[in-house]
Amino acid sequence: MLAIQDLQVYYGKVHAVKGVSLTVQEGEVVSLLGSNGAGKSSILKTICGLTKAVGGSISFRGKPITNTKPYRLVKEGIGYVPEGRKIYPLLTVKENLLTGAYHRNDRAGISADLEQVYEYFPILQTKRDVLAGNLSGGQQQMLAVGRALLTRPNFLILDEPSMGLAPSVVAQIFAIIKTLRDQGMTILLVEQNAYHALTLANRAYVLETGKIALEGNAEDLKKNHQVREIYLGM
Amino acid sequence: MNPHVTILLQSLIGGIGMGSIYALVALGYSMVYRSMGLVNFAHGNIFMVGAYIGTVFYVSMHTNFVLAFALALLLTAGLGMIVQKILRPLEKMDLIYMMLGTLGIGIVLQNLSIIIWGPDGIAVPFPINNTPWMVKGISIAPYTLVIVGVAALIVIALQLFLNRTKIGLAMRASAQERDMSLALGMNVGLMNGLTLAIGSALAACAGMLVGPVFYVSPDMSTSVGINGFAAAILGGFGSMPGAIVGGLVFGILEQLVATQVSAWSEVIAFVIFVVVLIFKPSGIVGERVVDKL
Amino acid sequence: MTSQDMTNRDLAGQELQPEQAPSTPLEGFAPVSEGSASRSAAKRTWRNSRWWISMAVALFLILPIALNNYQVHILDLVVLYMILAIGLDLTMGYCGQMNLAHAAFYAVGAYTSAILTTRFHFTFWEALPISIVFSTACGILIGLPSLKVRSHYLAIATLGLAIAINDMLVNLNGLTGGPTGITGIPKPHVFGVALDSEYLYYYLVLTFTVLLFLLAKIITTHSIGRSFRAVREDHIASQALGINIAKQQILAFALSGMYAGVAGVLYAHMLSYVSPDTFQMNEMFFMLTIVVIGGMGNIYGSIAGAVILIVAREWLNQFQNWQQVVYGALIVALVVFLPGGLVSIKTLFQHRKRSQLYRVK
Amino acid sequence: GSSSTSSTSGSSVASGSSQDIKIGEIGAMSGNLASLGTWDSQGLQMAVDEVNAKGGIHGRKVVIEKLDDQGNPSVAVNDANKLVNDKVVAAFATPESTTTLAILNILKQAKIPHITSGQDPEITKKGSLFVFRDTANSLIFDKTLADYVVGKMGMKKIAVISNSGAYGKGEHDAFVSALKAHGISPVSDQVVTPDAKDFSAQLTTIKEAHPQVLFIGTEEIEMGLIAKQARALGITARIVGGQPAATPIYVNTAGKAVAEGTIFATTYISNDANAETKAFAAAYKKKFGQVADSHVAKAYDGAKMLLEAIDKAYPNIDGTHIRDELLKLNYHGLTGDFKFNDQGEGMFTAQIGTYKNGQPEPLQ
Amino acid sequence: MELLQIKQVSREFGGLKAIQDVSFPVRQGSIHGVIGPNGSGKTTLFNVISGYYKPTQGEVWFENKPIHALSPFQVNRAGLARTFQNLRLFKKMTVLENVCAVLDRESGIRIWDYVVAPKRVFRIEKETIRKAEALLEVFDLLEWRDFLAENLPYGVQKRLEIARALATHPKLLLLDEPAAGLNHTETDELARIIRYIRDERGITVLVIEHDMKLMMTICETITVMNEGMVLTEGTPNQVSKNKQVITAYLGGEW
Numbered sequence A: 001m002l003a004i005q006d007l008q009v010y011y012g013k014v015h016a017v018k019g020v021s022l023t024v025q026e027g028e029v030v031s032l033l034g035s036n037g038a039g040k041s042s043i044l045k046t047i048c049g050l051t052k053a054v055g056g057s058i059s060f061r062g063k064p065i066t067n068t069k070p071y072r073l074v075k076e077g078i079g080y081v082p083e084g085r086k087i088y089p090l091l092t093v094k095e096n097l098l099t100g101a102y103h104r105n106d107r108a109g110i111s112a113d114l115e116q117v118y119e120y121f122p123i124l125q126t127k128r129d130v131l132a133g134n135l136s137g138g139q140q141q142m143l144a145v146g147r148a149l150l151t152r153p154n155f156l157i158l159d160e161p162s163m164g165l166a167p168s169v170v171a172q173i174f175a176i177i178k179t180l181r182d183q184g185m186t187i188l189l190v191e192q193n194a195y196h197a198l199t200l201a202n203r204a205y206v207l208e209t210g211k212i213a214l215e216g217n218a219e220d221l222k223k224n225h226q227v228r229e230i231y232l233g234m
Numbered sequence B: 001m002n003p004h005v006t007i008l009l010q011s012l013i014g015g016i017g018m019g020s021i022y023a024l025v026a027l028g029y030s031m032v033y034r035s036m037g038l039v040n041f042a043h044g045n046i047f048m049v050g051a052y053i054g055t056v057f058y059v060s061m062h063t064n065f066v067l068a069f070a071l072a073l074l075l076t077a078g079l080g081m082i083v084q085k086i087l088r089p090l091e092k093m094d095l096i097y098m099m100l101g102t103l104g105i106g107i108v109l110q111n112l113s114i115i116i117w118g119p120d121g122i123a124v125p126f127p128i129n130n131t132p133w134m135v136k137g138i139s140i141a142p143y144t145l146v147i148v149g150v151a152a153l154i155v156i157a158l159q160l161f162l163n164r165t166k167i168g169l170a171m172r173a174s175a176q177e178r179d180m181s182l183a184l185g186m187n188v189g190l191m192n193g194l195t196l197a198i199g200s201a202l203a204a205c206a207g208m209l210v211g212p213v214f215y216v217s218p219d220m221s222t223s224v225g226i227n228g229f230a231a232a233i234l235g236g237f238g239s240m241p242g243a244i245v246g247g248l249v250f251g252i253l254e255q256l257v258a259t260q261v262s263a264w265s266e267v268i269a270f271v272i273f274v275v276v277l278i279f280k281p282s283g284i285v286g287e288r289v290v291d292k293l
Numbered sequence C: 001m002t003s004q005d006m007t008n009r010d011l012a013g014q015e016l017q018p019e020q021a022p023s024t025p026l027e028g029f030a031p032v033s034e035g036s037a038s039r040s041a042a043k044r045t046w047r048n049s050r051w052w053i054s055m056a057v058a059l060f061l062i063l064p065i066a067l068n069n070y071q072v073h074i075l076d077l078v079v080l081y082m083i084l085a086i087g088l089d090l091t092m093g094y095c096g097q098m099n100l101a102h103a104a105f106y107a108v109g110a111y112t113s114a115i116l117t118t119r120f121h122f123t124f125w126e127a128l129p130i131s132i133v134f135s136t137a138c139g140i141l142i143g144l145p146s147l148k149v150r151s152h153y154l155a156i157a158t159l160g161l162a163i164a165i166n167d168m169l170v171n172l173n174g175l176t177g178g179p180t181g182i183t184g185i186p187k188p189h190v191f192g193v194a195l196d197s198e199y200l201y202y203y204l205v206l207t208f209t210v211l212l213f214l215l216a217k218i219i220t221t222h223s224i225g226r227s228f229r230a231v232r233e234d235h236i237a238s239q240a241l242g243i244n245i246a247k248q249q250i251l252a253f254a255l256s257g258m259y260a261g262v263a264g265v266l267y268a269h270m271l272s273y274v275s276p277d278t279f280q281m282n283e284m285f286f287m288l289t290i291v292v293i294g295g296m297g298n299i300y301g302s303i304a305g306a307v308i309l310i311v312a313r314e315w316l317n318q319f320q321n322w323q324q325v326v327y328g329a330l331i332v333a334l335v336v337f338l339p340g341g342l343v344s345i346k347t348l349f350q351h352r353k354r355s356q357l358y359r360v361k
Numbered sequence D: 001g002s003s004s005t006s007s008t009s010g011s012s013v014a015s016g017s018s019q020d021i022k023i024g025e026i027g028a029m030s031g032n033l034a035s036l037g038t039w040d041s042q043g044l045q046m047a048v049d050e051v052n053a054k055g056g057i058h059g060r061k062v063v064i065e066k067l068d069d070q071g072n073p074s075v076a077v078n079d080a081n082k083l084v085n086d087k088v089v090a091a092f093a094t095p096e097s098t099t100t101l102a103i104l105n106i107l108k109q110a111k112i113p114h115i116t117s118g119q120d121p122e123i124t125k126k127g128s129l130f131v132f133r134d135t136a137n138s139l140i141f142d143k144t145l146a147d148y149v150v151g152k153m154g155m156k157k158i159a160v161i162s163n164s165g166a167y168g169k170g171e172h173d174a175f176v177s178a179l180k181a182h183g184i185s186p187v188s189d190q191v192v193t194p195d196a197k198d199f200s201a202q203l204t205t206i207k208e209a210h211p212q213v214l215f216i217g218t219e220e221i222e223m224g225l226i227a228k229q230a231r232a233l234g235i236t237a238r239i240v241g242g243q244p245a246a247t248p249i250y251v252n253t254a255g256k257a258v259a260e261g262t263i264f265a266t267t268y269i270s271n272d273a274n275a276e277t278k279a280f281a282a283a284y285k286k287k288f289g290q291v292a293d294s295h296v297a298k299a300y301d302g303a304k305m306l307l308e309a310i311d312k313a314y315p316n317i318d319g320t321h322i323r324d325e326l327l328k329l330n331y332h333g334l335t336g337d338f339k340f341n342d343q344g345e346g347m348f349t350a351q352i353g354t355y356k357n358g359q360p361e362p363l364q
Numbered sequence E: 001m002e003l004l005q006i007k008q009v010s011r012e013f014g015g016l017k018a019i020q021d022v023s024f025p026v027r028q029g030s031i032h033g034v035i036g037p038n039g040s041g042k043t044t045l046f047n048v049i050s051g052y053y054k055p056t057q058g059e060v061w062f063e064n065k066p067i068h069a070l071s072p073f074q075v076n077r078a079g080l081a082r083t084f085q086n087l088r089l090f091k092k093m094t095v096l097e098n099v100c101a102v103l104d105r106e107s108g109i110r111i112w113d114y115v116v117a118p119k120r121v122f123r124i125e126k127e128t129i130r131k132a133e134a135l136l137e138v139f140d141l142l143e144w145r146d147f148l149a150e151n152l153p154y155g156v157q158k159r160l161e162i163a164r165a166l167a168t169h170p171k172l173l174l175l176d177e178p179a180a181g182l183n184h185t186e187t188d189e190l191a192r193i194i195r196y197i198r199d200e201r202g203i204t205v206l207v208i209e210h211d212m213k214l215m216m217t218i219c220e221t222i223t224v225m226n227e228g229m230v231l232t233e234g235t236p237n238q239v240s241k242n243k244q245v246i247t248a249y250l251g252g253e254w
Ligand SMILES: Nc1ncnc2c1ncn2[C@@H]1O[C@H](COP(=O)(O)OP(=O)(O)OP(=O)(O)O)[C@@H](O)[C@H]1O
Pocket: A011, A012, A014, A015, A016, A034, A035, A036, A037, A038, A039, A040, A041, A042, A043, A083, C026, C029, E151, E152, E153, E154, E155, E181
């Protein structure tokens, strides 16, 4: 579904991604691990067209999408939960959710999805008329996930979706991801909670300073002793 | 009637007249701010250009008022689009850069107008019979009602547009998190173009409407530009009802002070304005603000 | 705790990629120089800058020899506007406060001295400190709203108060001469010599400029400048770290008032004439342009901006009716294409050189 | 090469050969006061082009070095320094009181005679021997007006509204002191700002004082707006004013109906006053496509006088000689007869006029 | 001894009771944790303690003096430092400057010293830099000394924020979700830092965190909040076994 070839990303002089190649198959959950500053978020942003790829290519369902205008990608079916939530602080919770459905025109589908999100995160429903900026950190994170669900993507990119969430909610987020996976959605997941991520994922890549250091089956990686020591703490 | 009461009432009415003009201008500032985060210091100049365009059609080419009005809105909206194209690189930058960029555009517009239309200005006849009604020695100009009416209509239309339509929502969103909006499929560039087009059309609308009250000349923008901005701030920057409230309050304040100490009206009006701001730091109606850390 | 304790994260890179040389946390981004080395580098740049400053001062000292009277007058203005721009940059660029009342402080300095010397027969040197006190007080007063309002709210608050001050200059007829202002402001005497030529006056202004530049330089590179920048960067965090932001903001406005006040006094005695027309919004925006085009938050930017914009303004005179159009377009072009200001030309240039410090693979 | 002969509006660049006689000009061509500078500039251009068309002064062409002061005294001072540096023999500087006051000393020290049309009486009292006013000052206009309104028409209840700008304040002070000479003080005395657009507060106060006459001491546009709003508020008092009331801009702004009957003091009542003004207005219309008014007429007069003085001083075209010639001049111009005293005042009378059937015509 | 006492504190936002009647003490020298579901009022509580929000009811006492009426910078000067849930570094300043800006306060330099005693200014500047470098050294930040804060990797930024807070010489340090966004190794390192702060520097630490593993290992006491109120308080073990805590916060997995 997604294929990245030899991706190069720079911020000014900083070489953040140094020739990364990865693929995501239809219906698969792929997880991206790596310590801080490894370049995970940069890769995701580049897929979404928010950061420019200096070298390499990205194709989505066989179509080249390298450096496509980001606003065209939603229509291709790419949904994105960014790092740091990026909710709209001055819009109400409900308005925030509706921005996710900007490209959609099916009123019935939208309201159904809205209900679905409210069901996942009841707190969002009680707070639907509150300015999102006034939500607590974790509530904002739920909102960011909810908003991405409303884009109803067939390929979902998640950048640390569990950050700042209470353990029970983390579990819930992963349950949701699992449901989505079971419904056939393709997911690219960046997570610091490596245990959860590897449990969920089919395959995973480990990124070190802009390069892929390890890749493979999630189960295999879980057994790799370096991964265990550094990312799983065992 | 007691002369003091007459003076008070008459200046109140004058204040409402000026206030509605400030409100119209304030609406433009607020609209652009709310939907693209831009504090447009060229707004006053665009207001003047809009007034000129309309007036050239209406007075010099003898088109009818409504047509001239429509043409002014359209052409000025186009101008807004161009301005947005020029300033696009500044979108993501600090207030101060946008401020200077728009100031530069303002200077260009101001002086181009002098070159194109000359420095003398054009007097504009009222499009309706403006013989004032006298009520107990107080005179009310019918045209004031037109301005108040239009301002009210615009505020309702804008409010509906921004709060009820998808585009309106997307505009407000883009002003807050640009990248995220792009990722959600919003064409932020186009949206900003549209925003400035609407903002400029609003300016033209205000300019065209006040042409008969003022006198269309290159320097009509200065004080209205500033006072309109102050009005927008006073009401709460970015709030549509705030723009109306701010405009009226500022206009009435100015007039009431003028009855007491005429030469000092601006001094006192601005001092009161600042004092109000100190107590209501985000305006009377209030900008939507988040105070969570 | 030692540094070994905390660099475990490096192990990740090593163990996963044993073939790699031990790497710093982010190879693409690691400084080559160690702390001590970079410290001596800082020392070197300071010595360097001392050398450059001396050269620049020397240049400004001998410059008038090559210039005619008109050019010296313009040069006079250039150094005068450096004072204004530096003062504005301290509040706006360093402390991040929207200060659109700088021209008003300028006016207060100019008028105080004008009134004292023409109506009360003070000498220049007696009037100077009093004027500075007045303009500084004015800075503090107008800075008060900054404790409550920010950003564009503060911009219009200060602008409104500046307009009010200008109106007062017009309305206080008896004292200020009303709209036509005050004429016949005497030239100052230094050691009994009347500075009544542009040439002599130039050296007076230059002296003040150099002194105030040096003061600004110490302020900006030491503790107060750092607090200003902290307030600019994040006033909420600043408070949490014990910085009294109210004090810093007021201090910034006071400095703005002081610098503008000195400039105002020098201006009044240079032209022997003050009128409210000089200190209007256009003047304010001109100063703002100097600061931003020069490069905000950088006093060298203010210097460069003053030189470039004043020379440009004179040069544009040849375009006659079009001059303001060209001027406006120039501002737009500069802001759009060189948002870092003139000083960023240097860093663009330097970036090349500095990038050699980072190992880029 | 110089292009001043062929240029229509403002594009003459002073870079001619050393044979050319260079005069300077400072005025606002941009900014809020641009109209003042433009009028001055066009009047000057007319006169210079005429002289050049006839072969110049003793065969030498006259060129203008035109500088924009943006209405800012600070910039005007730069411009004046530039003119001094460029060795102009005389200057047209400036159409405005504050900028004139700012440059007075510089031109005095450089001994460059210059023509101002600022109306502040103070300008000629600052001890410069090189400043000449090409119009009457406010005191003269307003004394003439007050003499007519009070002395001739016998009006007693007079209200005054003026603005706080340099011109407005000058008008206010001059008119009020002229009234005082008649033993009258205004029944209401209101001040507005120069950029105000609504005057209901001040005008209602005036209305409550029931004046017979309303004196408006502001520039054209504001005067027109005030007149219009005064009528709308039901003020029926006779409107009177200085020079600005004599311009078409005032009539346009106020509207013909409101302007009807306005009494004004001016040096130039209308383009139709006599054969000379008719010829001038026609030539002006041809050149600039605009209707001439008192502003351009006075600039034209000022320029003519300056050129004549240069001509008479020839070949000693230096500041002192030109000044001496200006002082000797007896000039009959479009706006009246000039004879300069040694302070530089040359026009001591004004005429009274009014609008009848929308047309300006002399009273008396 | 109780360093900080929170006494029946409530805070409302337009009708919404973000925290209600919260009381608990923080013992001198302890590492005290606060946990609770999202939106249970933990950050709000921090904001009240650090002076950003005035409590609608109740009091906060620090070293037996009330501090709830003080403004944030006064609270800091009283000996409380905090970090923010969303990092708030001085982005356009270097790492060194970030720390120096904080140390400057104790230097006692006044504006007139620049004119009357520039020598002193230069000397104290040198001292300040030396102190700052010493602190950076401790936090292993010296290699980043001259980098702009915004260019640092996230983990380093977090470390810098803690270092910067310590530069104010607090007696109590409030940390709001310091481990969010860190991976396992980095979290371990953070645990070491927190212990070091308490053990070597004697600073009491009050920490909010959702990473239960971290909390279990470093905290002596944990206060659990729920819906703006204190649900329970106890040792990590007690808390993690508490039924209510499990249903409200931990979920089935714990
Ligand atoms: N906007 C930017 N400007 C400059 N450098 C940047 C920018 N964004 C990221 N970087 C740098 O690029 C590198 C990769 O960053 P990225 O955010 O992709 O890492 P990450 O793997 O997502 O880390 P984290 O776990 O902290 O989210 C880092 O060194 C970072 O400092």
